Amino acid sequence: xxxxxxxxxxxxxxxxxxxxxxxxxxxxxxxxxxxxxxxxxxxxxxxxxxxxxxxxxxxxxxxxxxxxxxxxxxxxxxxxxxxxxxxxxxxxxxxxxxxxxxxxxxxxxxxxxxxxxxxxxxxxx
Numbered sequence: 001x002x003x004x005x006x007x008x009x010x011x012x013x014x015x016x017x018x019x020x021x022x023x024x025x026x027x028x029x030x031x032x033x034x035x036x037x038x039x040x041x042x043x044x045x046x047x048x049x050x051x052x053x054x055x056x057x058x059x060x061x062x063x064x065x066x067x068x069x070x071x072x073x074x075x076x077x078x079x080x081x082x083x084x085x086x087x088x089x090x091x092x093x094x095x096x097x098x099x100x101x102x103x104x105x106x107x108x109x110x111x112x113x114x115x116x117x118x119x120x121x122x123x124x125x
Contacts, residue, residue, distance in 0.1 A: 001027065002121070003034045005098045007091070009108025011037065011045045013125050015055045021125060024106065028063060035064045036097050040090035042066055069093055084116050092116055 004024070006014075013021040028035055035058075042059075046052065058064060069077065069089075077092040086092065095116040098105045105113050110122045 001031045001033055003036060003101055003103040004028055005036045005038075005094055005101065005103045005105045006041065007038075007094045007105065007107040007109075007113070008041050008044045010106040010125050011041060011055060013108070014058055015045070015052050017054060018125070021106075025058065025063070029061070033063070034103075036101060036103060037064060037066050038090055038093040038097060039066050039068050040093055044090060067093075067097055080116055086116060088112065095120060 010021065014025070025035070037059075045055070059066070073093065073096060076096055077089055080092045080096065081087060081089070091112050094105060094107070095113050097103065098113075098120050099117055104121045104123060106123050106125050107113050108125055110124045113120060113122050
């Protein structure tokens with residue numbers, strides 16, 4: 001099993017207590033895999049509401065790694081967006097992380113991620 005990159009849809013599914021995502025998270029943790037989350041994805045989803053208690057608990061575990069967009073990543077994201085005629089910086093960061101980490105992407109919109117990089121392994125949640 002590979003590490004995972006979660007997009008906003010995956011984090012929202014965690015927030016909504018999706019059984020499918022709970023099983024996935026349990027499997028990743030049991031196999032000592034990581035869940036990578038772009039800081040941009042976290043900003044899209046996090047509102048600090050009480051209903052996000054489960055998501056907050058997941059974010060506090062060692063399994064989750066939140067990744068910033070640094071200068072080298074920003075340059076690569078810009079090139080990816082130019083190549084694919086896309087505009088979504090956050091989706092591009094998700095795709096870049098998955099490529100760099102050889103990780104699977106878990107998303108609610110596989111088409112957006114695959115448009116950025118058709119070589120990725122993408123799972124629709």
